[in-house]
Amino acid sequence: MSKNIIEIDNVWKVYQMEEVKVEALRGLNIKIKKGEFVIIQGPSGSGKSTTFNMIGCLDIPTKGKILLDGKDISKLSESNLANIRGKKIGFIFQTFNLMPSLSALENVYMPSIFHSNTNSETIKKAKELLEKVGLSHRINHKPSELSGGERQRVAIARSLINDPEVILADEPTGNLDSKTGENIIKILNDLNKKDKKTIVMVTHEKLISARYDRVIRIKDGKVENE
Amino acid sequence: MLKQYIELIGEEFKNRKVRTLLTTLGIIIGISLIFILITLGQGMENAIEEQFSKIGIKSIRIVPGHLHGPPTSAVGFDKSLKEKIEDIRGVDYIDEVLIHDSTIGYDKEKVVTSIMGYNTKLSDKAFIDTDTKLESGRFFRVNEKDAILLGNILAKESFSKEIRTKNQVIVENKIFHVIGIFEKTGTDIDGRAYIPLEVLREISNEPNLVNVFVVKIKDGFDIEKVAEDIRKRLRRVFKSDDEFQVFTPEQLIKQIQSILGALSIVLVAIAAISIFVGAIGIMNSMYTNVLERTKEIGVMKAVGARNSHILSLFLLESSIIGLIGGIIGVSIGIIISLLIDSIIISLGYTFIIIKVDPELVIGCLLFAIIIGTISGLLPSYRASKLQIVDALRYE
Structure with a gap:
């Protein structure tokens, strides 16, 4: 059996809003194995976005442990967390979150500016990634000149530039029509099956053609069932 | 990066x-x-x-005490003051400057200007020491009477017709021969005229007035030291510090x-x-x-x-x-x-x-x-x- 790449161990996240304490996560336990394709589902307010933030090292838990590749990240400093985000995790967002002033190519290699040195190798790799997602003819276009599906494909290429182990996708098809959405899911399926990437996808959509391994349902800040 | x-x-x-x-x-x-x-x-x-550096670092100016600008015809000293400081060690010679505001007439036109008296006994010495150069003509001869030197702008631009060397101009009803025109300097010399000092004393009816004394210092003497000696002497003459000012070029700068x-x-x-x-x-x-x-x-x-x-x-x-x-x-x-x-x-x-x-x-x-x-x-x-x-x- 392959080892766990992500382990969320009794994690609590409490937000202090003025006088009220909001418990977004209440003892969450999730284990995800290397190479798995996992879907996290739940109604809004269930804590699935917070779960996404925890796995993505975008936020730290109030209580509990998060192990990424066996390493506890819940107590790491800001700069160490940034390093982990840059090297181990690739993000895909519902709203694409591309840099509007940069071209598709520049968007793809942008993460490398903060980590490795951007050089001709990186740029070559960025071009290959764009080719992989079928955008080799659009590399110099700005996001505003691309369709929604094309933008999401640029975002997928960007998530792969530092060769991460985990790809975290937050409603990646939420802003796309169903046919374009299918295409995106197909790319994610390929990344999982061919490139052996671990994929964690947060979504509330029922009909997905994803060839996933598991669905984790979250409700009231806890795992409801698997 | x-x-x-x-x-x-x-x-x-x-x-x-x-x-x-x-x-x-x-x-x-x-x-x-x-x-x-x-x-x-x-x-x-x-x-x-x-x-x-043109005026010459080796000269000291003595002007009346209450003067707060360039020397004018309005205030000055008695010329006898010259004899009282002449013997101070380091003094080469003393040039008395008399300024008279008057008009110059040329070709039916009149222009108001400052006319300076020049001690012709010094020949061209005082001009050479202050690095004043002529564009045309010559400086005064000793004891010359009806000669005049004109500033560059005064000669060339003040009148509708340009004045040249050897032309004649009229100052206070007297005819003067233009013997030379100064080079353009960018200073107030450009608008002035020079005539022999004794002639200007007659014209202006100021037999004893001196507006500025320019004291030329001998080589090898410390100008600040000589200036201090002059101040000491003047203090004794005037019995007060307010009556005179002694400037060295450095102080002016x-x-x-x-x-x-x-x-x-x-x-x-x-x-x-x-x-x-x-x-x-x-x-x-x-x-x-x-x-x-x-x-x-x-x-x-x-x-x-x-x-x-x-x-x-x-x-x-x-x-x-x-x-x-x-x-x-x-x-x-x-x-x-x-x-x-x-x-x-x-x-x-x-x-x-x-x-x-x-x-x-x-x-x-x-x-x-x-x-x-x-x-x-x-x-x-x-x-x-x-x-x-x-x-x-x-x-």
């Missing part, structure tokens, strides 16, 4: 050219003002120093420099205000920038940018805004300074000698960068501290 940062910032600038330019406006105005002021100030000092200095302080203060306003402009623009790009900052952090990366990215951006303002400001400053220089030269003056100082250029650019960086400190710090989760959610 720096190269990629600059590329990132460059893409941002391309998207908001007008705003970036407007943001730098305060810095542009401030830097160009400072540049022009310092260049002109230095230009004036250059010119003053050159003028004084210092006096003018202190006036210029005070003037520059005021002007630099104006420039400083402009820079301050410019800095606030940059700060404001950077805050807007951070706000507008909150989501982008979130994205950059999500894909692995540290707080320090964001901080340096934004600081670099504001320092580049400063640098752009500095480059444009200095360029405008150079153009305007050279323009002023060419206007002054074309008007025939030399009271400013403009030189573009490379140290000043570099200094202004560095200053602009520093201002840009300081203005960006707070906004950049705020950008770096944004919470990723909040930033990503920002619309």
